[in-house]
Amino acid sequence: MTVTHNDNQTIIGRAEINDIDAILAIPSANPNDVEHVVKNEADTIFTWDYTLQRPALRKLYEKAKDGQWNATTDMPWETDVDIEKTVSEDQALIGVGLDPAMYIGTPLEKWDDKQWLEFGVESRNWMLSQFMHGEQGALICTAKIVETVPWYDAKLYASTQVMDEARHVEVFARYLEEKLGGEYQVNVHLRSLLDDIVHDSRWDMTYLGMQVMVEGLALAAFGFMHQLTGEPLLKKILRYVMSDEARHVAFGVISLKECYDQMTDLEMKDRQEFAFEAGIRMRDRLMQQEVWERMGVDVRQVMPLILEDPTRQVFQSMLFSKIVPNCKKLGLLDRNDKWLRRRFEEMGVIQFEDWADTADDYLKFDLAAELAPAG
Ligand SMILES: [Fe+2]
Numbered sequence: 001m002t003v004t005h006n007d008n009q010t011i012i013g014r015a016e017i018n019d020i021d022a023i024l025a026i027p028s029a030n031p032n033d034v035e036h037v038v039k040n041e042a043d044t045i046f047t048w049d050y051t052l053q054r055p056a057l058r059k060l061y062e063k064a065k066d067g068q069w070n071a072t073t074d075m076p077w078e079t080d081v082d083i084e085k086t087v088s089e090d091q092a093l094i095g096v097g098l099d100p101a102m103y104i105g106t107p108l109e110k111w112d113d114k115q116w117l118e119f120g121v122e123s124r125n126w127m128l129s130q131f132m133h134g135e136q137g138a139l140i141c142t143a144k145i146v147e148t149v150p151w152y153d154a155k156l157y158a159s160t161q162v163m164d165e166a167r168h169v170e171v172f173a174r175y176l177e178e179k180l181g182g183e184y185q186v187n188v189h190l191r192s193l194l195d196d197i198v199h200d201s202r203w204d205m206t207y208l209g210m211q212v213m214v215e216g217l218a219l220a221a222f223g224f225m226h227q228l229t230g231e232p233l234l235k236k237i238l239r240y241v242m243s244d245e246a247r248h249v250a251f252g253v254i255s256l257k258e259c260y261d262q263m264t265d266l267e268m269k270d271r272q273e274f275a276f277e278a279g280i281r282m283r284d285r286l287m288q289q290e291v292w293e294r295m296g297v298d299v300r301q302v303m304p305l306i307l308e309d310p311t312r313q314v315f316q317s318m319l320f321s322k323i324v325p326n327c328k329k330l331g332l333l334d335r336n337d338k339w340l341r342r343r344f345e346e347m348g349v350i351q352f353e354d355w356a357d358t359a360d361d362y363l364k365f366d367l368a369a370e371l372a373p374a375g
């Protein structure tokens, strides 16, 4: 089977993955809207089989019950956060995340340190805001999984994830409100991906979109920021959230492995296309068009340069370091004549295929081990 540009048109709405006009054509929501309605087409399924069928999921469920923490009492909310100081320290360590030499001839060429710092602060706010919106997406998706998954063990586990995600929305919303004084609206590409996941009628697509793709990216992004930041409150928030997220990704991989091992090529093709679409939406989101707008820069002028920026490509591709090995473990890369492998090659992320997958990663992130008294 060959990949044609027609495939792209059908799956992501444009023939060329780097078609800037098409990327920017998706309209942003009205920032004054406080509600966004999506039709959920999936069936709600009861099960009358309460026996233990899937010990791996039950083990995760037990871990999840022990791993509950309290966002109100476990976080040092009294921490005084000087966001300019923390961002400038990060920039001193790793730069601004872009190669300024790429932007000759654009307004960025004239930016001084103050403007790069302002960009860094906006980017941090934007990133944490998208984490928050993504967490709400996870809250809604896991509630959907409780209803739609036919397996009892999975319903039990998913219910714990609903509570985890509520905490995650809570911590990011509180951090943005109390420490950064405001937030960005949901990025248009993230919203479009969440819409697709919530709308889909097939229960496994919720897992694929949320647990494998969105949470796989989140786990990598949280890990990166956790390592980087010296801001103690954010560091602790990220550490606690990661201990939950690693379980969530494991839940997705364990469940889908069973499901996908039994699927026909035709059924797998749909899943490969969905994974590709989700990957593209997340990549488009990472160009943070709302930040450029707020900085008064013409997005159309900088976006082609961002796509070519080697510094940015390194950061961006790292965010796929959990997704690609998990897709490989699920058999998504190579079915149908390596369809998804070729797409990930085109996106420049295939190099992660042999990195550790996340089926057992959650043990590494376990808080209980870290918090237990030594000796
Ligand atoms: Fe989460």
Ligand SMILES: [Fe+2]
Pocket (backbone or CB within 6 Å): 138, 165, 215, 244, 245, 248
């Ligand atoms: Fe999660």
